[in-house]
């Protein structure tokens with residue numbers, strides 16, 4: 467099969483194909499329009515009554531009893547334990563971008579007119595440990611003019627080539643390949659035409675959680691952000707208050723139907739469901755990270771839409787065939803919406819678009835949005851008339867390929883998947899007279915998006931880009947919100963700090979104290 471990375475040179479198509487947030491939303495709403503309604507998913511009044519009954523029972527937990535709940539079932543319950551991070555994350559320094567690790571000091575004289583050439587000596591995928599192909603007597607100065615291809619999330623080659631301290635993005639280099647007569651590639655080089663800053667695009671070990679950081683406190687009501695944080699540290703269960711009877715209350719009656727399937731992707735990612743653990747993870751040489759996106763996406767959707775059947779499918783490795791097989795099975799299983807996380811940016815193993823579009827005949831509606839975080843988002847559809855047709859029995863399936871970084875995945879869920887599902891559910895309700903309960907009420911009525919006053923001025927933001935900031939509503943003034951400190955799209959600690967998102971439109975470049983901005987709860 468052709469690789470998504472074929473071609474001797476890499477074009478610099480940067481942001482050319484990105485759509486605006488507004489355009490992306492309008493395309494999403496068009497896909498959710500009434501002519502593609504599957505009646506079978508409509509929920510009738512009696513199941514609504516059933517789930518409402520369950521909701522009220524949730525409030526009657528008994529503090530004299532506790533039980534151990536699987537994390538994915540613990541949302542809404544009250545934690546009976548205080549848990550802290552058992553170790554730091556990331557465990558190693560990792561790359562924030564798909565590109566090339568270079569010695570930043572050796573790039574200071576790089577210019578457009580005089581680009582510097584670096585020989586690519588190896589490639590590190592996320593999860594891989596670095597086995598340098600250079601001979602053991604390679605001198606440091608030689609290492610300054612070599613580079614290592616590195617993927618987002620891959621560990622820096624610190625042990626063997628510590629000089630390679632920063633990363634230049636793949637779209638910021640020109641790649642060349644030299645061939646033998648027989649057409650075989652003998653060496654690959656990159657040309658760098660601007661200086662790389664020391665430690666550029668590098669995520670330091672321990673910059674998300676430090677060992678001992680608080681994850682959840684006894685008495686906290688468990689939220690999806692707790693699920694993500696605990697899952698990212700390899701925790702699968704939580705002791706919660708209540709009787710064992712509660713264990714079954716959040717298993718809603720969705721038997722026989724599947725509306726949303728959630729699949730995480732990445733060879734470095736370890737499935738949250740123990741039976742699905744891939745053999746890859748058993749290799750002690752690999753740098754494995756636990757899946758936190760799958761648990762976050764599933765628990766958020768189950769919390770928001772208790773009447774939808776949301777299934778965690780597990781993890782697929784970054785191989786075309788593995789992705790094709792598992793996605794084909796998912797489509798055949800009758801779902802209406804598929805959400806994958808990871809594999810949509812520019813790395814050698816970012817195969818989602820290739821598999822969806824080229825191997826499965828999906829129609830790409832957009833790939834790349836002028837937003838932060840979450841820019842590489844992919845939205846596609848599958849219809850019965852797709853060229854590589856899998857029989858969808860009349861369904862149109864919406865496909866969201868959300869980016870792998872956890873905060874980017876959370877933003878994509880909130881600002882793209884949720885509007886799609888809301889449009890879809892109201893469409894179904896209108897056309898079938900079915901009644902949907904859109905949100906579970908745990909603590910009072912659903913918290914809607916509204917305008918909030920900014921507590922502080924905000925640094926400049928990129929032009930022409932819509933930004934979703936994690937924020938916290940003021941404890942003393944319910945109309946005021948502030949942007950939380952130290953946000954980055956790989957930091958789950960940022961999600962734990964926040965309780966809402968603030969949306970800064972593309973047209974606004976500066977935010978002053980007292981400005982009003984749209985804010986919606988996490």
Ligand SMILES: Nc1nc2c(c(=O)[nH]1)N[C@H]1C(S)=C(S)[C@@H](COP(=O)(O)OP(=O)(O)OC[C@H]3O[C@@H](n4cnc5c(N)ncnc54)[C@H](O)[C@@H]3O)O[C@H]1N2
Pocket residue numbers: 562563564565592618619620635636637730731732734735755756757758759760807808809810811812813816839840841842868869870871872874955956
């Ligand atoms: N050269 C470029 N590199 C990257 C760009 C870019 O524009 N040019 N965009 C960056 C942005 S923005 C994002 S967001 C990420 C998205 O990348 P992918 O969707 O391809 O995701 P991966 O590379 O597979 O993973 C990214 C990151 O997230 C971690 N990850 C993935 N899945 C999970 C999971 N289920 N649970 C927890 N963490 C997960 C993964 O290990 C990586 O660290 O691309 C940037 N790169």
Ligand code: MOO
Pocket residue numbers: 838839840841842869871874955956
């Ligand atoms: O890590 Mo990326 O910035 O979506 O947002």
